Amino acid sequence: MKLTPMLASFVMHFGEMGSRWGFNRTVGQMYALLVAHEHPLSANDIAEALNISRGNVSMGLKELQSWQLVQVQHQQGDRKDYFRAVGTIWDMAKKVMEERRKREIDPTLSLLRDMLLDQPANDQERYAQQRLQEIHDLLESVTKWTNELQRLSPDKLNTLLKLSSGVGKVLDMKDKFIGKDSA
Amino acid sequence: MKLTPMLASFVMHFGEMGSRWGFNRTVGQMYALLVAHEHPLSANDIAEALNISRGNVSMGLKELQSWQLVQVQHQQGDRKDYFRAVGTIWDMAKKVMEERRKREIDPTLSLLRDMLLDQPANDQERYAQQRLQEIHDLLESVTKWTNELQRLSPDKLNTLLKLSSGVGKVLDMKDKFIGKDSA
DNA sequence: TCGAACTTTCAGTAATTTCTGAAAATTATA
DNA sequence: TATAATTTTCAGAAATTACTGAAAGTTCGA
Numbered sequence: 001m002k003l004t005p006m007l008a009s010f011v012m013h014f015g016e017m018g019s020r021w022g023f024n025r026t027v028g029q030m031y032a033l034l035v036a037h038e039h040p041l042s043a044n045d046i047a048e049a050l051n052i053s054r055g056n057v058s059m060g061l062k063e064l065q066s067w068q069l070v071q072v073q074h075q076q077g078d079r080k081d082y083f084r085a086v087g088t089i090w091d092m093a094k095k096v097m098e099e100r101r102k103r104e105i106d107p108t109l110s111l112l113r114d115m116l117l118d119q120p121a122n123d124q125e126r127y128a129q130q131r132l133q134e135i136h137d138l139l140e141s142v143t144k145w146t147n148e149l150q151r152l153s154p155d156k157l158n159t160l161l162k163l164s165s166g167v168g169k170v171l172d173m174k175d176k177f178i179g180k181d182s183a
Numbered sequence: 184m185k186l187t188p189m190l191a192s193f194v195m196h197f198g199e200m201g202s203r204w205g206f207n208r209t210v211g212q213m214y215a216l217l218v219a220h221e222h223p224l225s226a227n228d229i230a231e232a233l234n235i236s237r238g239n240v241s242m243g244l245k246e247l248q249s250w251q252l253v254q255v256q257h258q259q260g261d262r263k264d265y266f267r268a269v270g271t272i273w274d275m276a277k278k279v280m281e282e283r284r285k286r287e288i289d290p291t292l293s294l295l296r297d298m299l300l301d302q303p304a305n306d307q308e309r310y311a312q313q314r315l316q317e318i319h320d321l322l323e324s325v326t327k328w329t330n331e332l333q334r335l336s337p338d339k340l341n342t343l344l345k346l347s348s349g350v351g352k353v354l355d356m357k358d359k360f361i362g363k364d365s366a
Numbered sequence: 367t368c369g370a371a372c373t374t375t376c377a378g379t380a381a382t383t384t385c386t387g388a389a390a391a392t393t394a395t396a
Numbered sequence: 397t398a399t400a401a402t403t404t405t406c407a408g409a410a411a412t413t414a415c416t417g418a419a420a421g422t423t424c425g426a
Contacts, residue, residue, distance in 0.1 A: 020287045036315075055374075056416070059415090089318055090321070122187075128219040134272040167328075207384065227402095238385075238406085376418100377419105378416090378417100379415080383411080387408100390405075390406100
């Protein structure tokens with residue numbers, strides 16, 4: 001398993017990025033490697049291509065499988081497990097989005113809810129609660145949107161993404177023809 | 184600077200979350216502390232409230248200032264610098280979004296562009312390039328959207344987020360008012 | 367039920383990131 | 397200009413996170 005220079009640089013870069021997207025360097029590299037390969041790879045292939053230990057590969061694959069980004073596949077007459085990236089690029093984006101929401105938003109939202117139920121003990125806390133309320137409302141809206149995005153068909157998702165610069169326009173139209181109260 | 188239990192738990196939690204939102208634990212705590220306080224705090228207040236070193240506070244404030252989330256303010260007759268969280272919660276969300284785009288998307292996009300200009304050396308690379316193209320297109324759309332969101336007024340942003348069953352509605356509106364071809 | 371082929375686990379180590387605190391730099395005042 | 401108040405810097409220490417590799421676990425065929 002030797003990588004061409006192009007693949008190598010893609011894989012390395014995805015490693016760097018991986019750590020910013022919620023998984024660690026080697027997991028990112030492993031995923032990039034699998035995405036770029038049409039045919040499934042064995043754990044040993046991966047360890048060799050990336051120059052990392054067999055144990056590390058095992059842990060990484062476990063994580064990628066738990067994200068449902070990677071699947072085992074068996075080849076007949078071979079006892080080894082083979083792995084491939086699974087799903088479209090959309091599926092990957094959704095998974096990352098969902099996972100990040102779970103880890104970055106949900107816990108905060110639940111803490112904020114609790115805190116907003118408490119009676120403020122003094123002016124200080126009264127002020128703090130107001131700011132907390134704003135954060136809460138924002139995070140709640142974001143959560144609602146990501147939930148909806150999860151449900152959208154790839155087709156609609158595409159339309160939506162391509163709309164981008166149209167957002168402003170659409171909102172203008174809304175105000176003009178439907179009125180502010182209908183939101 | 185002693186915090187009430189409520190504030191303390193908010194601040195600590197934001198610290199945990201901070202590390203998931205792109206800054207480290209103490210920077211997250213510092214920001215939470217400043218957001219929750221109506222009146223500006225001195226660097227020493229912060230160090231004391233959070234039980235961290237003065238040097239650490241200095242570095243953290245520098246980072247928060249570079250994100251334009253925090254501002255210095257002087258009190259007359261006092262030589263110390265005082266700090267306050269600045270901007271609405273929207274401004275914060277935008278800053279975080281922008282900063283993350285810069286760090287998580289832009290570099291990848293630029294690498295992918297370069298790689299897509301190369302001639303594939305073999306079938307392997309041809310396949311890889313196809314997948315890379317998909318990733319590229321996705322990231323490019325996301326970038327466009329975040330740019331668009333940055334430009335939206337807080338008012339419109341609010342309308343957009345609050346749209347009940349938002350996504351579907353936006354798409355409906357688009358079809359209705361703009362027509363399918365203009366996307 | 368044995369053993370070969372393979373995978374997983376996890377204690378210890380390595381790499382990375384964050385934090386401290388003392389020293390250097392800056393700033394304001396007299 | 398000297399000095400006192402304050403902030404910044406940064407080398408080293410501490411804390412956290414990731415990785416290795418040997419040992420334990422699993423699976424399957426004979």
